[in-house]
Amino acid sequence: MTKKVRNINGISNNNCRCGSWLAHWEKFSGRKxxxxxxxxCANQAEAGGQVLRxxxxxxxxxxxxxxxxxNALTGRAIEVIDATIFVPVDAEETCGSEGHGR
Ligand SMILES: [Zn+2]
Ligand SMILES: [Zn+2]
Incomplete structure (x- = not known):
């Protein structure tokens, strides 16, 4: 079973205090x-990709x-495994709040 997502990397340059989107994903998914x-795809995860379901x-x-x-396939639809954990980008509002204005 797979789920279809659209890669939307590069639409926004927003970032958060986690250092990278991959670190952000690990923080909020509780997984490595x-x-x-x-x-x-058997490659190692090297980036947190921004996607739309x-x-x-x-x-x-x-x-x-x-x-x-x-991660480089911006604008393209890809199939991901069913067990994929989707971490909302909106969590950035929590993890990023202390960093504003610095
Ligand atoms: Zn974050
Ligand atoms: Zn891959």
Whole structure:
């Protein structure tokens, strides 16, 4: 089983206090990112990719672990494994609040 997402990296340059989106994903998922979420991809997770869920009636932006190759596919739809944990980008408002204005 897979889920379809659209890679929206680069639409916004927002960042947060976690240091990287991959660190952000680990912090809020409580997991260690090991492999790319793309179904059939065996590469290591090297970045937190910003994605939209396709066909889920959900406009929120999420972070998922991706390899460099899949993280670079901005604007493209990719299939991710069913067990993928979607961490909302909005969590940035919590983890990023102390950093504003510095
Ligand atoms: Zn964060
Ligand atoms: Zn990949």
């Amino acid at each position: 990112a090991v492999f790319c979420s793309e179904a059939g 396709v066909g889920a009636n959900d406009d929120n932006w999420y972070i998922i672990p991706l390899c460099k190759e899949h």
